Amino acid sequence: MTLQAIKYENGTLEVLDQLLLPKESKYIPILGVEDGWKVINKMQVRGAPAIAIVGCLSLAVEISKEEFEKKKALRREVEGKLNYLISARPTAVNMKQAADHLISYINSLDNDESVSAQEMQARFVAAIEAMLEKDISDNRSIGEFGAKAILNNVTDGEQVRVLTHCNTGSLATAYFGTALGVVRCLHSASRLENCYFTETRPYNQGARLTAYELVHDKIPSTLVCDSTVAYLMKTAQINAVVVGADRVAANGDTANKIGTYQIAVVAKHHEVPFYVAAPLTSIDFNVNTGDNIVIEERPQVEMTHINNIRIASPGVTCWNPAFDVTPARLITGIITEKGVFRPSELSTLQSQLQDHKNSLPQL
Numbered sequence: 211m212t213l214q215a216i217k218y219e220n221g222t223l224e225v226l227d228q229l230l231l232p233k234e235s236k237y238i239p240i241l242g243v244e245d246g247w248k249v250i251n252k253m254q255v256r257g258a259p260a261i262a263i264v265g266c267l268s269l270a271v272e273i274s275k276e277e278f279e280k281k282k283a284l285r286r287e288v289e290g291k292l293n294y295l296i297s298a299r300p301t302a303v304n305m306k307q308a309a310d311h312l313i314s315y316i317n318s319l320d321n322d323e324s325v326s327a328q329e330m331q332a333r334f335v336a337a338i339e340a341m342l343e344k345d346i347s348d349n350r351s352i353g354e355f356g357a358k359a360i361l362n363n364v365t366d367g368e369q370v371r372v373l374t375h376c377n378t379g380s381l382a383t384a385y386f387g388t389a390l391g392v393v394r395c396l397h398s399a400s401r402l403e404n405c406y407f408t409e410t411r412p413y414n415q416g417a418r419l420t421a422y423e424l425v426h427d428k429i430p431s432t433l434v435c436d437s438t439v440a441y442l443m444k445t446a447q448i449n450a451v452v453v454g455a456d457r458v459a460a461n462g463d464t465a466n467k468i469g470t471y472q473i474a475v476v477a478k479h480h481e482v483p484f485y486v487a488a489p490l491t492s493i494d495f496n497v498n499t500g501d502n503i504v505i506e507e508r509p510q511v512e513m514t515h516i517n518n519i520r521i522a523s524p525g526v527t528c529w530n531p532a533f534d535v536t537p538a539r540l541i542t543g544i545i546t547e548k549g550v551f552r553p554s555e556l557s558t559l560q561s562q563l564q565d566h567k568n569s570l571p572q573l
């Protein structure tokens with residue numbers, strides 16, 4: 211078993227085909243942007259941070275093989291390819307944020323007369339490669355902040371029972387994960403009694419991917435059907451829910467995997483703290499509320515078939531939104547690499563958080 215979704219070294223990129231997990235662990239070579247777009251769009255690679263990292267690395271692979279006499283030719287190619295990669299999936303903001311950052315960076319290199327075309331190419335590729343380590347570092351910070359926030363709500367030494375949804379671990383990021391990183395930190399601190407996680411129909415990120423990660427790491431956990439969540443919170447005294455995010459609006463409304471909203475409603479009813487775990491690159495201050503977030507709808511075959519076996523009657527009509535939006539009023543805290551914030555604090559912190567994002571080593 212491996213938990214490395216992304217393998218990158220010296221201009222060579224491979225990704226784990228997550229459509230085949232858990233039955234088969236197979237890596238796909240990514241030779242350029244077209245390959246990157248396809249594996250993201252088909253969800254062979256998925257997860258908001260992983261989408262941005264694989265998309266940008268596919269560009270790094272492609273331009274590393276080319277020679278640019280003119281800086282402007284390199285800048286034009288980078289801008290066009292990044293805008294193309296954004297189109298692979300619309301809801302997660304991380305690819306758009308990374309593209310905006312990289313376009314700003316390459317424009318600054320283009321405008322710096324002391325930088326040659328070759329140096330511009332090398333520094334641009336290095337900036338993308340830095341995304342891998344930064345994501346892992348951010349995830350470990352998110353994990354520590356999130357575990358501390360959850361443990362602050364219980365008595366000293368008490369072990370906690372948490373619920374998570376979808377897959378937000380090493381298979382959704384460069385490694386370690388966001389919400390699942392919080393679970394890993396609770397387990398490392400010997401404070402996790404059990405992690406309940408949903409199967410997450412129809413792609414089954416929970417049953418196929420989160421189960422794969424938690425079994426691999428020998429973390430105490432229990433798989434539940436999506437329909438079990440309300441009964442679980444009624445009977446199992448869940449201490450906290452922690453989920454990931456694809457796009458957090460400026461007011462804290464959060465787009466995440468379909469089913470997150472109903473879990474938040476049930477958590478509110480049972481007075482269970484509900485946390486969103488996400489890096490700052492998932493916060494979109496250009497979107498005021500969740501009403502403005504585009505929700506991706508996926509092909510209905512993803513509902514009517516499992517492993518190419520039909521489970522729904524031919525001719526059936528389906529609705530398959532891949533995400534929903536949880537209103538900020540249902541969210542206790544947003545766990546980032548800079549700390550845990552109430553949704554209402556995001557807008558007041560916007561300048562600080564924006565400055566931090568801008569201070570990133572160019573990503």
Ligand SMILES: CSC[C@H]1O[C@H](OP(=O)(O)O)[C@H](O)[C@@H]1O
Pocket residue numbers: 256257258259376377378379382383387388389415453454455456466467468532
């Ligand atoms: C670490 S955030 C992962 C985020 O992305 C997932 O969506 P998908 O599997 O469709 O890419 C889900 O919403 C997770 O919370």
